[in-house]
Amino acid sequence: MGRKLLLEKAHVEGIRTYEVYRREGGYRSVEKALKTMTPDQITDEVKKSGLRGRGGAGFPTGMKWSFIAKPEGVPRHLVCNADESEPGTFKDRYLMEFLPHLLIEGLIVSSFALGSNVTYIYIRGEYAWIVDILEQAIAEAKQNGWLGNNILGTGFNCEIYVHRGAGAYICGEETALLESLEGKRGNPRIKPPFPAVKGAWDRPTVVNNVETLAAVVPIINIGAEEYAKIGIGKSTGTKLISACGNINKPGVYEIDMTISVEDFIYSDEYCGGIPNGKKLKACIPGGSSVPILPANLLLKTVKGETRIMNYESLSDGGFAKGSMMGSGGFIVLDEDQCVVRNTLTLARFYRHESCGQCSPCREGTGWMEKILKNIEYGKGKSSDIDLLWDIQRKIEGNTICPLGDAAAWPVAAAIRHFRDEFEWHVANPLESQKRNFGLAHYADPLESVTA
């Protein structure tokens, strides 16, 4: 059984309250960090731990922190990204709902490291009840001297405010988030300048995911070296995975990034296999934006190695033969699922969530959705598949923010791996309305898949 660093205490009765959380050893990392370490030492510790951002891109957190500009007399900010709106991803919600104090604890240590006296949690608006939970936790932390002025007599002041989003996925993109936090329309900014230089109100700002900031707590408690021992290679520590789709036990799991994808899906400790004896067809391993993989490429890499649930292994093979860890939203599709329909659902999402600033994303996402709708509903032409490919190709890399890429990749991967399913839809417009293409050869051993 994998080691748990974040969710270990999630089911202790009353852990949401300050008393129980503290009794279980909560806020030790704040004592250790503020009393015995300097901000730079904390940043170094986070660097050494190998912690990578859990929001999707996997950027090394310690390095990000060390980039923050420190001009004289200008306040700096830490902003916690709790916008979690990527389809398939619901790990931050779980963490905040069950262990609000763990996040607050991580925020205090991180704020100290970055010199942020005013720290924000930007939370997706639909998580309305969690706002109450967090505000309660903040109030309790403040009553007990962990927030406010002169924390633990160190002279460090810190306040945390929760800011609710208004229902836009794009506000999870860090610069759109900052615009929205400033009270403006949530359009991503054109970079450079990067937030580390000009972030919220043009002040140096670090934006990190909820899970990233919570992970700072065990890093300080057990030390970077101990933390880095868990996992393999550049995938250190533990990772929260939100698993959903056709599995027996959907939910949020903490894994130590050494487990194979196959074990994760089939073992009783995690997803518990696929219901009703169905077979695995495909999987989107890291949230809706990452490439979908057919079963045969999911369980083994092209080199024939067992695929492991970590950053390197999931992306082994690049985009052509691999996928990404992304935000840890693990979506499983069984043999009864239609990849065309799934792709249409995602395309609709991205069309709806595009901010509309740049032409390729604004116009291209809508176009792709319309074509996919035709194919799905038996009105497609065979030229539509190539057209889709061309549209996604012209969006990718040509937009202001990565939402354009995130809209293009699922379409590209679906066509790349499931082209015959698209072609079957086009060739069999009537039959495709009555039945699914099914498993076809997508789970066959790799050798038999024609490249």
Add this chain to the structure above:
Amino acid sequence: MAEEKKLFKVTIDNITIEVEPGTSILNAARKIGGDVAPPAMCYYTKLKGSGGKCRTCLVEVAAGSTADPRPMPKLVASCRTNVMDGMIVKNITSEKVIDARNGVVEFLLINHPLDCPICDQAGECSLQDLSYEHGKEATRYEFKRRTFEKHDMGPFIQLHMTRCILCYRCVFAADQLTDKREHGILDRGDHSEIATYIQKSLDHDFIGNIIDVCPVGALTDRTFRFKNRVWFLKPEDAHRDCPKCNGKVTLWYRGDEVFRVTARKDQWGEVQDWICNECRFEKKKTADWVIEGPTKISRHSVISANHYVGMEVPKETLPDVMGGRKPKLLMNIHSVSEVNRPGIDLSKIEGPAHSTDFVEAKNGS
């Protein structure tokens, strides 16, 4: 004397120039001029924060700088990327750029109504020019185009949102020229629209300038709507003593009648000085103005079609881009073709020409 400022050397499409640090790639390319300057649908020099959105100005950076000559991994928006010393940029010499730009133009057109025949902007529309250069003759888009209701934003300006390309220029202009914000973008993605708050009218003294910054016919002058086609009009530069603005305008004449007044634009289509509503909408008599003379108009513009004074011949950059080689595309058909015989004057042949006429010519008649 102050010490000479260090200039950055930048090479764009094989042409090297020196520019001040802080210059964008787009502006450096505009210095070279001609075809080397990327098209810009959203950037506007005078509007702070503009640019980066339309993606028509994407270029390839083949080398970042002398210090770090690595290429940039993606195409960059030239309007929002500054040059570095030793940077090498490819615009029209990059297939990736041409491909991406064709894509962007297609994206901009799929939901455009293509109603040029009834659009006041026709003839001076940046989207028309862009499609002429990069568009395809047929569309691959087979769906219903997005439409919106037209509305009047006060007595002078009409918004025809269906034609809008969401360049945000009017939003920046209104924000930066007026003291309170009354217009912006509602909603998001392909359903976003330019709007005033619940269709309020815009009535600031300088709001008329949003008509001039609009690259397409989405914002039009209600006092000029459907009155005339721009290519039938003759532009004259004129000025007056205006207490609100500097009064430097272009008057658009047909015969003796002034059909409209606009700000003066430079060769990139950008307003040189903002003008007030009074100059723009209320001074439509020659007597109101001191006439300076015909406005300079690019020879490529349809506006030059009916008057040959003040015409500017655009700069020719192709030979430089090609390092002195003659572009193949522009070959002289007479010297290559066996069919065409420059020695034969078709108009002098009696009746329809026959192949025999040419044979005779060949035989040295």
